Amino acid sequence: MSVTALGAPAETQRLVLQKKAQDLIFGTIGVLVLFVVMGLLLTLVSDLVVDGAGRITPEFLTSFPSRRAAQAGVLSAWIGTSLVMIVTAVVAVPLGVGAGLYLEEYAPKNILTDAIEINVSNLAGVPSIIYGLLALGFFVYALGMGQTILVGGLVLALLILPIVIVATREALRAVPAGLRESAYGIGANQWQVMWNYILPSARPGILTGAIVGLSRAIGETAPIITIGALTYIAFLPPSPVSASPPFVNFDWLNSPFTVMPIQMFNWVSRPQAAFHENAAATGVLLLGMTLLMNGFAIYLRYRLRRTVRT
Amino acid sequence: MRVTLLIGVAAAALALAACGDNPAKPGAAAPAVLLIDGSSTVYPISEALGEEFQNTSGARVTVGLSGTGGGFKKLCRGEIDIAGASRPIKAEEAKACADAGIEVIELPVALDALAVVVSPQNTFADCMTVDELKTLWQPSAQGKISNWSQVRAGFPAEPVKLFGAGTDSGTFDYFTKAINGEEGASRGDYTATEDDNVTINGVSGDADALGYLGLAYLTENAGKVKAVQIRQADGSCVGPSAATARNASYQPLSRPLFYYVSKKSADERPHVAAFIKFAFDPTHAEPLVSEVGYVPLPTAAYPLAIAKFEARRTGSFFDGGSKVGVTAEDLVADAAQK
Numbered sequence: 001m002s003v004t005a006l007g008a009p010a011e012t013q014r015l016v017l018q019k020k021a022q023d024l025i026f027g028t029i030g031v032l033v034l035f036v037v038m039g040l041l042l043t044l045v046s047d048l049v050v051d052g053a054g055r056i057t058p059e060f061l062t063s064f065p066s067r068r069a070a071q072a073g074v075l076s077a078w079i080g081t082s083l084v085m086i087v088t089a090v091v092a093v094p095l096g097v098g099a100g101l102y103l104e105e106y107a108p109k110n111i112l113t114d115a116i117e118i119n120v121s122n123l124a125g126v127p128s129i130i131y132g133l134l135a136l137g138f139f140v141y142a143l144g145m146g147q148t149i150l151v152g153g154l155v156l157a158l159l160i161l162p163i164v165i166v167a168t169r170e171a172l173r174a175v176p177a178g179l180r181e182s183a184y185g186i187g188a189n190q191w192q193v194m195w196n197y198i199l200p201s202a203r204p205g206i207l208t209g210a211i212v213g214l215s216r217a218i219g220e221t222a223p224i225i226t227i228g229a230l231t232y233i234a235f236l237p238p239s240p241v242s243a244s245p246p247f248v249n250f251d252w253l254n255s256p257f258t259v260m261p262i263q264m265f266n267w268v269s270r271p272q273a274a275f276h277e278n279a280a281a282t283g284v285l286l287l288g289m290t291l292l293m294n295g296f297a298i299y300l301r302y303r304l305r306r307t308v309r310t
Numbered sequence: 311m312r313v314t315l316l317i318g319v320a321a322a323a324l325a326l327a328a329c330g331d332n333p334a335k336p337g338a339a340a341p342a343v344l345l346i347d348g349s350s351t352v353y354p355i356s357e358a359l360g361e362e363f364q365n366t367s368g369a370r371v372t373v374g375l376s377g378t379g380g381g382f383k384k385l386c387r388g389e390i391d392i393a394g395a396s397r398p399i400k401a402e403e404a405k406a407c408a409d410a411g412i413e414v415i416e417l418p419v420a421l422d423a424l425a426v427v428v429s430p431q432n433t434f435a436d437c438m439t440v441d442e443l444k445t446l447w448q449p450s451a452q453g454k455i456s457n458w459s460q461v462r463a464g465f466p467a468e469p470v471k472l473f474g475a476g477t478d479s480g481t482f483d484y485f486t487k488a489i490n491g492e493e494g495a496s497r498g499d500y501t502a503t504e505d506d507n508v509t510i511n512g513v514s515g516d517a518d519a520l521g522y523l524g525l526a527y528l529t530e531n532a533g534k535v536k537a538v539q540i541r542q543a544d545g546s547c548v549g550p551s552a553a554t555a556r557n558a559s560y561q562p563l564s565r566p567l568f569y570y571v572s573k574k575s576a577d578e579r580p581h582v583a584a585f586i587k588f589a590f591d592p593t594h595a596e597p598l599v600s601e602v603g604y605v606p607l608p609t610a611a612y613p614l615a616i617a618k619f620e621a622r623r624t625g626s627f628f629d630g631g632s633k634v635g636v637t638a639e640d641l642v643a644d645a646a647q648k
């Protein structure tokens with residue numbers, strides 16, 4: 001007894017020191033890894049900015065592609081990317097959230113839903129070119145939809161659907177069980193619980209999933225090239241709003257298009273160095289568009305959090 | 311809430327697109343669109359010709375980047391008017407076209423030279439024979455020919471590093487046909503890339519490296535890499551340049567690039583015929599083709615190409631195979647006389 005009483009402080013101190021040392025080592029490794037990763041990212045982005053910043057002018061944003069690097073711009077590309085992303089978001093978010101909700105809240109647990117669950121997770125890892133081939137065979141040829149903005153949006157929507165579904169389910173699982181039970185406890189039915197309690201508190205997580213998906217979609221080249229998107233296109237889709245009735249039209253969904261990553265891909269492999277600058281500038285703009293999209297989602301999430309609290 | 315916001319964003323973006331659209335739309339009726347697709351090698355030429363044609367005629371032009379094979383598929387489905395190609399149409403592609411009832415008119419649109427390049431630090435490889443290049447590149451060289459001294463006695467005993475085109479490209483097809491005698495036959499243990507800039511970067515800093523690429527990449531990177539001259543049948547050494555490609559003295563690595571025009575489009579869509587007249591008018595074609603780094607056809611070949619088109623002479627000079635050392639005059643003269 002007296003021996004342990006005498007030995008204990010030294011033993012404890014040794015253990016504490018040992019654990020502290022382990023903490024320090026782990027912390028150092030963590031910081032090191034962080035620096036390596038951030039350094040890599042920073043190098044890449046700054047290299048892109050150094051190469052391309054000089055080319056980012058209002059003219060670059062308002063000019064069509066051209067054989068002359070100095071006059072070439074990304075007007076058709078950024079409008080194409082924006083329109084395709086709108087179609088993707090409008091299709092993928094409601095479908096993905098709906099599917100996630102059903103699988104998590106309504107679907108019975110049986111072999112069928114288990115199989116669907118496994119398939120959804122696996123779909124997230126399918127190479128994007130496969131989606132392009134699917135869209136080429138199904139949308140473009142079987143359904144005869146042609147190489148249009150609508151098809152471009154649909155293929156990217158399919159591509160990110162698994163991401164949105166998985167994120168939705170994760171977000172729903174993270175809702176505290178107490179919230180659900182309390183709601184049922186005061187007599188709410190399933191729809192009321194879902195619509196008024198679960199969905200609002202899961203919304204930030206769902207939104208994060210949607211934005212992760214859209215950020216992946218915006219940089220995709222392979223499936224878009226596969227379905228037959230163009231590279232040189234010097235006119236814009238028809239205007240969706242007009243002065244005469246019915247004021248809105250959806251002709252733009254059926255027009256040919258190009259997107260930012262395709263322009264970048266084309267310019268990067270050209271022989272002239274001036275085109276490489278254009279490619280870098282396009283890369284910076286694409287990063288900017290992604291950041292803008294993310295910023296918007298973060299703002300939305302922030303606003304939604306406030307509404308949930310009150 | 312989220313839905314209304316999404317709609318809001320959609321509306322805002324649409325409004326933006328609408329603003330951009332107005333100045334680009336002179337007439338109310340949608341103008342005709344000329345559809346070009348195909349080889350990425352021919353793309354810069356189509357872009358230049360299309361851009362100028364659009365500026366002068368008011369017709370709209372779009373150019374895709376599906377690759378030579380993808381372009382033929384689309385042409386034979388009747389989806390496009392013109393396919394750019396960096397190699398002649400293959401027998402099975404021609405058959406697919408014929409089965410679909412699409413006849414094609416083969417026109418050489420420009421010339422290109424494939425340059426064999428080494429680093430400026432390389433002092434020994436000034437002029438090489440086709441046989442030496444074959445020693446280096448043929449399939450049986452794989453794993454065996456790894457040293458410059460094996461290529462020619464007198465070359466240093468340094469390991470050779472090879473850079474070449476990816477197997478999907480027309481450049482690869484043509485190089486293997488011209489050097490190794492069989493299309494697609496090549497050693498596999500080299501750095502293969504679809505982007506010739508990779509070859510430039512790989513070769514420029516390495517005195518032991520050798521690669522091949524399109525002439526435009528050599529011209530744009532004159533200080534970084536050096537062209538190897540090719541010993542001709544008469545014993546002279548000729549380097550790749552616009553002049554030697556145009557007068558066909560740089561053999562066997564000069565090659566024509568093609569336009570395959572759908573006869574149906576040519577007959578039914580007036581702006582297709584207008585575009586061909588524009589694209590094969592030497593006053594437009596020569597400066598535009600040169601500007602994007604390729605070699606214009608010999609001036610005399612342009613009217614012959616137009617004549618071939620006007621006569622709607624379909625079919626391929628190559629009969630589904632690939633020939634080396636064909637000049638632009640061969641391609642158009644042959645058809646004009648037939």
